[in-house]
Amino acid sequence: MIRAPAREGVIEAAEKIAAILPPTPLLPVEIDGVQCWAKAENLQPIGAFKIRGAWHRLTALSEDERSRGVVAVSSGNHAQGVAWAARRLGIRAAIVMPRDAPQVKLDNTRALGAEIVLYDRPGEDRDAIAAELIRERGGTLVHAFGDPWVIEGQGSAGIEIAAQLGKQPSRIVACCGGGGLAAGLALACPDSAIHVVEPFGWDMVGQALAAGKIVPVAPDAPATICDALQPTATKQLNLDLLSGRAEPGVTVTDAEVRDAQRWAFAHLRLVLEPGGAAALAAALAGKVPLDRGTAIMLTGGNADPKAFARTLSADA
Amino acid sequence: MIRAPAREGVIEAAEKIAAILPPTPLLPVEIDGVQCWAKAENLQPIGAFKIRGAWHRLTALSEDERSRGVVAVSSGNHAQGVAWAARRLGIRAAIVMPRDAPQVKLDNTRALGAEIVLYDRPGEDRDAIAAELIRERGGTLVHAFGDPWVIEGQGSAGIEIAAQLGKQPSRIVACCGGGGLAAGLALACPDSAIHVVEPFGWDMVGQALAAGKIVPVAPDAPATICDALQPTATKQLNLDLLSGRAEPGVTVTDAEVRDAQRWAFAHLRLVLEPGGAAALAAALAGKVPLDRGTAIMLTGGNADPKAFARTLSADA
Numbered sequence A, B: 001m002i003r004a005p006a007r008e009g010v011i012e013a014a015e016k017i018a019a020i021l022p023p024t025p026l027l028p029v030e031i032d033g034v035q036c037w038a039k040a041e042n043l044q045p046i047g048a049f050k051i052r053g054a055w056h057r058l059t060a061l062s063e064d065e066r067s068r069g070v071v072a073v074s075s076g077n078h079a080q081g082v083a084w085a086a087r088r089l090g091i092r093a094a095i096v097m098p099r100d101a102p103q104v105k106l107d108n109t110r111a112l113g114a115e116i117v118l119y120d121r122p123g124e125d126r127d128a129i130a131a132e133l134i135r136e137r138g139g140t141l142v143h144a145f146g147d148p149w150v151i152e153g154q155g156s157a158g159i160e161i162a163a164q165l166g167k168q169p170s171r172i173v174a175c176c177g178g179g180g181l182a183a184g185l186a187l188a189c190p191d192s193a194i195h196v197v198e199p200f201g202w203d204m205v206g207q208a209l210a211a212g213k214i215v216p217v218a219p220d221a222p223a224t225i226c227d228a229l230q231p232t233a234t235k236q237l238n239l240d241l242l243s244g245r246a247e248p249g250v251t252v253t254d255a256e257v258r259d260a261q262r263w264a265f266a267h268l269r270l271v272l273e274p275g276g277a278a279a280l281a282a283a284l285a286g287k288v289p290l291d292r293g294t295a296i297m298l299t300g301g302n303a304d305p306k307a308f309a310r311t312l313s314a315d316a
Helices: A007-018 A051-059 A062-070 A077-089 A102-109 A126-137 A148-165 A181-188 A204-211 A236-242 A254-268 A275-284 A305-313 B007-018 B049-059 B063-069 B079-089 B103-111 B128-138 B148-165 B178-190 B204-211 B237-242 B254-268 B275-284 B305-313
Strands: A026-031 A034-040 A070-073 A093-098 A114-120 A170-174 A193-199 A249-254 A294-298 B026-031 B034-040 B070-075 B093-096 B115-119 B171-175 B195-201 B250-251 B296-298
Touching: A007 A051, A007 A148, A007 A181, A026 A148, A026 A254, A026 B034, A034 A148, A034 B103, A051 A077, A051 A148, A070 A077, A070 A126, A077 A093, A077 A102, A093 A102, A093 A126, A102 A114, A102 A254, A114 A126, A148 A181, A148 A236, A170 A181, A181 A193, A181 A236, A193 A204, A193 A275, A249 A254, A249 A275, A254 A275, A254 A305, A254 B305, A275 A294, A275 B115, A305 B254, A305 B305, B007 B049, B007 B148, B026 B254, B034 B148, B049 B079, B049 B148, B070 B079, B070 B128, B079 B093, B079 B103, B093 B103, B093 B128, B103 B115, B115 B128, B128 B195, B148 B178, B148 B237, B148 B296, B171 B178, B171 B275, B178 B195, B178 B237, B195 B204, B195 B275, B204 B237, B250 B254, B250 B275, B254 B275, B254 B305, B275 B296
Parallel strands: A034 A294, A070 A093, A093 A114, A170 A193, A170 A294, A193 A249, B034 B296, B070 B093, B093 B115, B171 B195, B171 B296, B195 B250
Antiparallel strands: A026 A034, B026 B034
C-alpha cells in the first residue's frame, strides 16, 4: 500500500465532496432523555455514505487509470457509490455483487450505468472474481473498505459533523462492515471516541480489536438482516487504524435493528435499511454510552419496500 | 383583522425560526428528466412545516396573552406545531382534534403536553367547539390557516428555499388544506409561480380561486387518505392573498398520492404522510409544469405505520 490514509487526506476528501454535494443534515435526537445527534447519510443521492469514499477514490485516478475503468465488490451501497462516481466522471465500472443482494440495490446500481457481475454469496470468493475480472480486462480495484482513499473519503462525514457541531463530537457511533467508515472517522475526529456496531455473529471488527489480529467471521455465523454489514473479514489496514483507537465493539440483534428502523420512521421520518439503523439500534438499546456531544451515524436507506413493510407491521 | 400578512412579516418569521431550527434540506430530485428540488419539511422536529406558523404566532403573543393560553383546531400537524411552540414558551395549549385523527398525531400532540379535546369529524363544527372553549376559559385562538402570523410563519419556508437556491424558485408546488402555506409562500416569493395541490373532491381552494369567492367542500365529498388536507372551506384572508396570484389549482387521487409516498421512500429515503406527498404526487403525475427552478414542498411525515406498510406492500 503506497498511500497511508491520513487526516490530511480526509480533509481533502471533505473539500472535494463539499464541492459537489451539500452536507447531509445533522438532526437532533433525544434518546433516554439525552440530546444527541443523528447524521442522516441516508439522504445522500445514492442513499448511503458510500458515495464519499467512491468519489475520493475515483477522482484520484490518473487519466490513464480512468480510461481502463474500475472494478468493485459490494453488496450494494459501495456498488452505487462507485457507479455514481464513475458515471459522473465518465469511467467504466464493473461491480461484483452477490446474487441475493436486495433488488433495490441491484436496480439502482444498474440504473447508474454500471455492469453487474453476480456471484453466489456462500459458495464463491468475491475478491477472487474481482481479481479475475481485472486480470482479463485491466482496471483499478476500488475495495469497499480496505483502500486508503475509500477510508479517507468515508471519514469526510466526520469533518462535516465537526463543522456542523462547531467541534468534534464527544463520541461517534457507527455501524461497521469491514471498518472503512470507522477508520475514516477515527482519522477525521481524533478527539472523538469511536464505537463500532456490528450485527450479532458478524462482529469480526470487534473481535479483531479484542484479539489484535484479523479474525474472520465463523462459517456458521447466524443470519442477519443487515445485508450491508456482511464482509467476512476486515483488512490489516483497517485494523491498524482502529487498534488502540476504537472502543470495544458492540453487537446488535435483528430485533434491535428493526426497533431502530421503526423509531427512525416515527421520530425522524427517515427510511433506514437494516445496516443503516445498526448504530441507532445500539444507542436505543443502551449498548453505547450517550452524551450531548454524541453523533450517531445513519448510514443507509436503501431498504426493500416489502421487508420494510413487514417491519412496520410487526409490533415492537 | 388588524394585522395584514406581509412579506416583511414573513422575513421576520424566517429570522425567528432560523434562530431556533436549522433549515430543512432542499434535496435535488429528478422527475421526467427534469432536475428540480424537494423541500423536506417532514424533517422538522414535529415532522411537518406547521411548526413555523405556530412559532411565529405564539412568540407574537403578549405576556398577558401567553398567561391565558392558546386554543387551536387541527387534524394533527398544526396541533403538534402549536403544542411544540407552547411547551417551549411555557404556554398552556388546548387543541380541538377530530376523533379519527391518525393515532400518531394524537399521541405526538399529547406527548408535547397539550390538552386534546376530541370531536366527531362529520357531525360537529370544530370552530364552534374552539370558540366555546375560548368563551369558557379565555385564551387566544391560533387558527390553522386563516391567521396572519400563521400565514407569515408558513411562508418562511419560501425564504429558506430562496436562500438555499440563491434565488427565488421559478415555481413552488405546495399541498393545500386551507391555504395557509400557499398564501405564505406567495408572500415570501413574489417572483415564483404558486401551484396549489388538493385531494380529489377537496379542492376548495382551487374552486375558490376559479369562482373568486369561498366555495365550501361538498357535503358528499369522497373519502381521501390525505387527512391533513380536509378543512371544509378556506378563509377570505387566504383567498385574498392567493387570488390573481396562484395558478389554477390541481387535484390528486389517493392512488397518485400512494405512488408519491412509494417514490419518496425509494428515491429520497423519506417518510411522507399522504397529505405531505400531495405536491410530489402532482409533480410525478405530470399535473404541474416542472423546470430546473421548481421547488416541491414535502410538507409532512407523520404517517401511520400500518397504513404506510400497506402502501409499501401494494404494487404501483
